[in-house]
Amino acid sequence: ADWFFLIDKNNESVEFWKVLYALRKRISEGGVFIHYDSLYENYYPKIETNRLRNEIIDYEIAKFSKNATKLKQLNKKYPKWLEPKQELAKLLRKKR
Numbered sequence: 234a235d236w237f238f239l240i241d242k243n244n245e246s247v248e249f250w251k252v253l254y255a256l257r258k259r260i261s262e263g264g265v266f267i268h269y270d271s272l273y274e275n276y277y278p279k280i281e282t283n284r285l286r287n288e289i290i291d292y293e294i295a296k297f298s299k300n301a302t303k304l305k306q307l308n309k310k311y312p313k314w315l316e317p318k319q320e321l322a323k324l325l326r327k328k329r
Contacts, residue, residue: 250293257287275313296320 243249253260260266266286276285288307295303295317301324307317 245297247294247297250290250297254287254290254294257283257290260286269314269316271313271315272311276311292317292320299324301325 260283267289268285269289269292272285272289280288288311291303292307294300295307301321304317304321304324307314308321311317
């Protein structure tokens with residue numbers, strides 16, 4: 234529940250999310266992890282909590298590394314999850 238203590242510099246860092254990815258198996262079930270309402274409302278409880286966390290970490294890495302390919306994959310996999318769609322749209326607008 235201490236996500237609000239993270240400074241933006243860390244939270245918005247690809248390296249930070251890559252470290253979390255490396256430690257993803259150690260993140261406890263009982264802990265509080267960031268979440269996106271559109272993901273949880275549309276796919277939870279159909280998808281295991283650990284898998285959702287991994288997808289969120291993948292999304293954060295894709296977002297901060299500006300990886301359009303990964304954002305497209307997440308959008309295709311979870312079409313009702315709004316944030317990957319929005320980030321992809323931002324990236325595509327910037328490329329014009």
